[in-house]
Amino acid sequence: MTGDARTPAELRSMFGANLRRLADRYPSVSQMCRQLGINRTQFNRYLLGESFPRPDVLDRMCRFFDVDARILLMPLDTFPSQAPDAAPPDGLTQFLTPWLKAAPTAMLPDGFYHSTELPASGTEPARHRLYHVRRQSSYALLRSFSYSAEAPDRSIHAREVRGFAVSTEAGIYALETDRAGRDSRLLVLRDRSDAAVSVWTGYSLDLACDDPRGRKLEVRFLGQDCRSALAVARMARRDPCPT
Numbered sequence: 130m131t132g133d134a135r136t137p138a139e140l141r142s143m144f145g146a147n148l149r150r151l152a153d154r155y156p157s158v159s160q161m162c163r164q165l166g167i168n169r170t171q172f173n174r175y176l177l178g179e180s181f182p183r184p185d186v187l188d189r190m191c192r193f194f195d196v197d198a199r200i201l202l203m204p205l206d207t208f209p210s211q212a213p214d215a216a217p218p219d220g221l222t223q224f225l226t227p228w229l230k231a232a233p234t235a236m237l238p239d240g241f242y243h244s245t246e247l248p249a250s251g252t253e254p255a256r257h258r259l260y261h262v263r264r265q266s267s268y269a270l271l272r273s274f275s276y277s278a279e280a281p282d283r284s285i286h287a288r289e290v291r292g293f294a295v296s297t298e299a300g301i302y303a304l305e306t307d308r309a310g311r312d313s314r315l316l317v318l319r320d321r322s323d324a325a326v327s328v329w330t331g332y333s334l335d336l337a338c339d340d341p342r343g344r345k346l347e348v349r350f351l352g353q354d355c356r357s358a359l360a361v362a363r364m365a366r367r368d369p370c371p372t
Contacts, residue, residue, distance in 0.1 A: 137181075138178070140181075140202070141178040141179065141180065141181060142178040143178075143202070143203070143204065144175065144178065144181065144200060145175060145176050145177055145178035146178075146204070147200045147204065148175055148176055148190075148200070149176055151194045151196070151200075152176070154263060157355040158172070160355060160358075160359070164193065164285075165189055165190060165193055166189065167182075167186060167189075167190075189286075192286075195265075230295060230296050230297070231268055231269065231295060231296070232269040232294040232295055232296040232301055233296065234264065236296055236301065237262060237269050237294055237296070237301060238262070238327075238350060238352070239262055239263050239264055240261070240262060240350065240351060240352045240353050241259060241260065241261055241262075241350075241351040241352065241353070241354065241355075241357070241358040241361075242259070242260040242261075242262060242348050242349065242350055242351060243257065243258075243259065243260075243348070243349045243351055243357070243361045244257070244258040244259075244260055244273075244316075244346065244347070244348050245257055245346070245347045245348075245349075246258075246333055246344040246345070246346055247344060247345040247346070247347065248344075256276060256344075256365075257361060257364045257365045258273055258274075258276070258361075258365050259273060259274075259358055259361040259362045259365055260272065260273045260348075261273070261358075262294070268293055269293060269294040269295075270291065270292070270293055271290075271291065271292040271293065271294060271303055271305055272289070272290070272291050273289075273290045273291075273305070274288045274289055274290060274365075275288040275290055275307060275311075275312040276365065287307065287308070287309070288307065288312075289307060289308070290305050290306065290307045290312055291305065291306070291307075292304050292305025292306065294316075299319060300317065300318045300319040300329075300331065301316075301317075301318040301329070301331075302315070302316070302317055302318075303315070303316040303318075304316075306336075310337065311337055312337060313335075313336040313337045314333050314334060314335055314336055314337075315333065315334045315336060316331065316332075316333050316346060316348075317331045317332055317333070317334075317346075318330070318331035318346070318348060319331045327349065327350035328347065328348070328349050328350075329346075329347070329348040329349075330345075330346065330347055330348075331345075331346045331348075332344060332345055332346050333346045
């Protein structure tokens with residue numbers, strides 16, 4: 130046995146400290162536990178260093194917080210930063226960098242958003258979706274879920290959608306997809322109709338379709354209002370499947 134071996138209690142305490150820092154990014158611990166599928170009492174035991182998660186629960190937590198299993202073994206601050214897989218092709222940044230920029234917080238604040246896709250025709254229903262935006266370094270990261278009515282046989286894990294947003298002088302562009310690429314979309318938000326109420330308008334393109342059609346889009350900022358966010362989530366679950 131090596132001299133620097135740590136006891137189970139020390140490892141549980143480190144895990145709890147790391148988990149508290151990760152959980153602090155979310156305004157509602159109860160909602161976070163529901164999304165993780167973890168009992169709130171059990172989650173509190175993790176925070177207090179009284180218990181370790183099972184391997185399957187740890188896997189869900191690592192995916193949810195976008196970290197790896199070193200959360201059990203070392204403080205978050207000591208995680209080595211991950212370099213990009215590859216640099217952009219030579220000269221490409223001269224064309225893209227002046228145009229594409231990380232979406233600033235003033236333009237796209239962290240928090241919840243209510244997205245409404247308006248009907249492309251009179252026979253189709255409007256579709257609602259709840260988004261959560263958070264910053265990682267200078268990137269604006271998006272998280273949402275596919276419409277449950279469109280994929281009732283998929284688990285919530287399979288319906289998870291993630292993406293990122295960039296800004297231009299004209300507005301915001303966001304690219305998002307699920308793990309299997311079945312729900313891949315481009316969101317274009319051209320203008321804010323009223324800065325006082327934080328509403329953007331634009332359109333979305335379904336990139337997974339053979340013949341993608343644009344849908345008019347309205348996005349409303351909810352801030353950290355968990356009650357409004359839960360109302361939107363319930364609305365999205367009740368949405369009928371578009372014809």
